[in-house]
Amino acid sequence: NAGVTQTPKFQVLKTGQSMTLQCAQDMNHNSMYWYRQDPGMGLRLIYYSASEGTTDKGEVPNGYNVSRLNKREFSLRLESAAPSQTSVYFCASSASMNTEAFFGQGTRLTVV
Amino acid sequence: GENVEQHPSTLSVQEGDSAVIKCTYSDSASNYFPWYKQELGKRPQLIIDIRSNVGEKKDQRIAVTLNKTAKHFSLHITETQPEDSAVYFCAASINSNYQLIWGAGTKLIIKP
Numbered sequence: 001n002a003g004v005t006q007t008p009k010f011q012v013l014k015t016g017q018s019m020t021l022q023c024a025q026d027m028n029h030n031s032m033y034w035y036r037q038d039p040g041m042g043l044r045l046i047y048y049s050a051s052e053g054t055t056d057k058g059e060v061p062n063g064y065n066v067s068r069l070n071k072r073e074f075s076l077r078l079e080s081a082a083p084s085q086t087s088v089y090f091c092a093s094s095a096s097m098n099t100e101a102f103f104g105q106g107t108r109l110t111v112v
Numbered sequence: 113g114e115n116v117e118q119h120p121s122t123l124s125v126q127e128g129d130s131a132v133i134k135c136t137y138s139d140s141a142s143n144y145f146p147w148y149k150q151e152l153g154k155r156p157q158l159i160i161d162i163r164s165n166v167g168e169k170k171d172q173r174i175a176v177t178l179n180k181t182a183k184h185f186s187l188h189i190t191e192t193q194p195e196d197s198a199v200y201f202c203a204a205s206i207n208s209n210y211q212l213i214w215g216a217g218t219k220l221i222i223k224p
Contacts, residue, residue, distance in 0.1 A: 042118075042201055042214040043156070050210070058211060059113075090155065097210035098144040103155035 002026055006091040006104035013081040013111045021076040021107050023091030032074035033058075033101065034066060036087040043090065049074055050097055072073045081111045114139045114206050118215025126223050131192055133200055135219045136184040141207030145178060145185050148201045150217075156201060160187070189220075197222045 006023045013019055025032065032049045035043040035058075045058030047066040055066050063085060065077045078085060085090075091104040125131045137145075146161035162169045162176045162185065169176050169197045175188040185204075189196055199219050203212040 040121075040216060042216045043203075044214070045211055048211065056209065059213070098205050098212075100146070100158045100161070101212075103157070105155055 004091055004093055004102050004104040006089075006107055008057070009105065011107060011109050013078075013109065015081060015083060015111060017060045017081050018077065018079050019081065020078075021089055021091070022073070023075060023104060025093040025102070026072065027033060027093060027095075027102065028071070029093035029095050029102075030071070031097050031099075032068065033092045034074070034076045034096075035090045035092065036060065037090060037106075038087050046076065046089075058080075060069075081109075083111045087108065087109045113158040114142075114204075114213045116202060116204050116213045116215045118202050118218055119204075120218060121216065122219045122221070124221040124223060126194055127139055127194065129192055131189045131196070131220055133187045133202070133220070134174070134184060135186070135202035136182075137204040137213070138183070139204065139206055139213075140180075140183060142183075142204040143207060144210075144212075146203050146212070147176060147187050149198045150201065151198045152180050155206070172183070192220075192222050194222050194224065196220060200216075 006024045033048045034046045051070040054070045089107045092101040094101040143164040148156040150156040178185040199217045202215040
């Protein structure tokens, strides 16, 4: 069992470029999440998918889009990257909302 | 909006002593309160959680207490060890959609 796998681990983008962060889980979890982590601010929820076929905005959705491709995969897209999106991004999954979340290893994104 | 405040931001304790981290939340209908530990450069991992129908929960050296009236909950670590050094995050659910709102984190330093 790999758990939650996200790619890439590191990425540098120029302002205005687009990219997609990939996330897959092999635990048959229903719920998946994308968070960003900035120094001194903890984790902030960008988007989540409570179950396959649904997606909802979290605290900080502006500038991002998501796709729940199937039960295993949940991708995060930045259409036009901005320096304010420089952060560490974590994908996570859980059996259902309000149960233990398992995190991927994180993606360190720098927008210059 | 919903808010979770976490204190202190940094806590330094002597090895073998106890550590206490406190969080307050704003949504009186919150019903799920997890604590995550994040070691440097690693992903967050759940260490303990509590639901609103329980006042206290213990797991070996770790305990969490919940005061629903005052809307605060605390993490207690006894007999601290060097491997307890990490950043600890509390979180609370928003009742309307079960999203988690996270505290800003506490950096726990265990002095030898």
